[in-house]
Amino acid sequence: MTTRPEADANSAHPFPDFPHPRSSACPFGVSPEMRALRDRGAVSRVRSWGGSTPWVVTSHAEQKALLADPRLSADFSHPGFPSPVDPEKAGRGRRDMSFVGMDDPEHARLRRMVSGVFTVKRMRALRPVVQKMTDDFIDSMLAGPRPADLVQALALPLPSLVISRLLGVPYEDHEFFQTNSRTIVSSVATAEARSTAHTNLAGYLDDLVARKTTDPGDDLLTQLGERVGAGELTRQQAASMGVLLLLGGHETTANMITLGTLLLLEHPGQLAAIREADDPKVIADAVEELLRYPSIVHLGRRRTALEDIDIAGETIRAGEGVILLSELANRDPSAFPDPDTLDLTRDARSHLAFGAGTHHCVGQPLARMELQILYPTLFCRVPTLRTAVETDQVPFKHDAVIYGVHELPVTW
Template identity: 75%
Template sequence: MTHTPAAPEADSLGLPVFPEPRSSACPFAPSPDMRALSDHGPLTRVRSWGDSTPWVVTGHAEQKALLSDPRLSAQFTQPGFPSPVDPSHAHAGAADLSFIGMDDPEHARLRRMVSGAFTIKRVEAMRPRVQKMTDEFIDALLEGPRPADLVQDLALPIPSLVISELLGVPYQDHEFFQSNSKTIVSAVATPQDRHTAHTNLAAYLDDLVGRKLKEPGDDLLSSLCAQIEAGELTRRESVTMGVLLLLGGHETTANMISLGTLLLLQHPDQLAVIRDTDNPAVIRDAVEELLRYLSIAHLGRRRTALEDIDIAGHTIRGGEGVILLGELANRDPAVFPDPDRLDITRNARRHQAFGAGTHHCVGQPLARMELQVVYHTLFRRIPTLRTVDDLNTIPFKYDAVIYGLHALPVTW
């Protein structure tokens, strides 16, 4: 898609409206109206939920600076926090998302308790296991009926199994946690539905934590139980961290697998490079470009200014909401020349698909490794893979805050 500047849709007072849906004519790109914001500068006031007027930040440099600025708060309950959920609903279970909705030092204290499980060294030690399970799921795919749904048969089960094994969650319960996760990230579910889904997952994890307190294993939840017994963590804190990791550990990666597969099938020349290479560096660069190009968070990273912040010729006043759109930072031409062109050979490591600053995604080494294994293995083992449906009939997740595909019918 070639981006053509246009005036963003405005409300009666002339403010652009946020959020705006992606266009089905170009489903891999950000919303055209949101793209238009970038043409009017790196910061723009918008009309958003509940008639609020937060700032939308589109510039790469400005996002990086603000995401590292302690004057921005990630607390959901801060007055002025930009959210589609009414504060009277307690953000429909957002408190159960653990440290992502906290500021330092509490955020840092809790994050440290899980970050050791996601170091590059530990993640690389998991690579042979991820390779084995990927081959096993592809074996089953090849032996099964055609057409197959790549979402249900590969993209969703691999990250679900990986995070289940890491946490110590029985994989046989995957339908339960996938169903509730789907509700939590739905953009059309009611606040009560999302709260119920959070409650369901929290009750499930609480029961599991109770069992691991009695019979610990060699997994991350058992490690958190040891912190409980040492008096460094409450049982509730361990449960909310479990909900966060279980949700984040499979939803985002699963959507990247399916969406990236479909995108590469639309670019057979670039797919061939991934399929035919034996060079891990080529695969790594390809994954970084896919992460840049397909930034899948729909509603951005949301914050509240705790005090006045001067940036890019504007002043964000204390108490005002801020929405940082990573998908637009990742198409900033000042950082990524010709940003609307997919180029798996470009150096895309400066993308902000995983955020920046103290709140950057703790699981990013694991996500990167899974994507590297799955893309390369899938196209190497099924070189004739192709979609069954036309692009305009494939069900994209326009109704979710994590973008992806509901289904991807394929054959070979």
């Protein structure tokens, strides 16, 4: 059993433990422990796995500055890297997540190979396709039994189908990649289970990339296969990039769909603004606020300092871990007045749901487009939609590094 480290030199109090779950009594809010971290200051230290003492950054301004600071490394291999899960349970998956765990220039080189697929222009062209997919899944839900699980009926299949089409992954394999993805993002799975899940997905994507070299398509895996053939990528790198995009392309958006839907059902006055809107900007602004409010990345973005960094009156030493807590940045009153109130009319575009700097989420145009289509379509087509259980009976994902719900029973 590890012991609590000595008190911070600048404080008479010991470092608080971290991480800690969100409050089940207020699943969309900031827990009392997280508020206490914010009260300690913009930058302070915590006690984490194995007695490590990384820094946490709670304020919006400092997080935005640090996310753009090249003196912070995203490389998971640094000894001081603050793992989001117990290192004994980390397994292979976290270490092999392609360019998300790299620094420039290699990060930028690999990222450029996929970023063109997710441009705003390409997402605009994809809108009619995603609109039809959304309508088709809603048709199936309405034709099925009630109550329905919104996760399985709509929230998970829609982004899974979209990212499958973009990558060139057969959608009929969705149960396979969804099951393995859930294990990779679990914060309670064993190291063996996480490693096995990552090996399963990497092997699956590697086989697909190989097949694309002889049977090419109009998809990203074909493009990665061409890069392999040109000597710009190894097969392993291409497969790891595929794992990252497949996992990120459906897990995050699926959780945001269910959290946003539940939030809107709990705020009928706000919901009316979406249901009655005929201006795309109103919908776009509403989506930004929905992205800000629950913050599905709820264990922070993790970095290691490469050099000493002076910030907010503290010095982060080279080699020390840094955790940037977006759920606190997105509830920072200096950035968002009355931050604990859901207000779909506010300008929330400066939120950090997608991060910032060179490592901002490469797929954010896709996520925004999917959410801008889904919410108004769902609530206009199913105006009587309501939850079939009380919110305190909804199983929230306190056991995953991406926050959401395991299931959401709804009826109409």
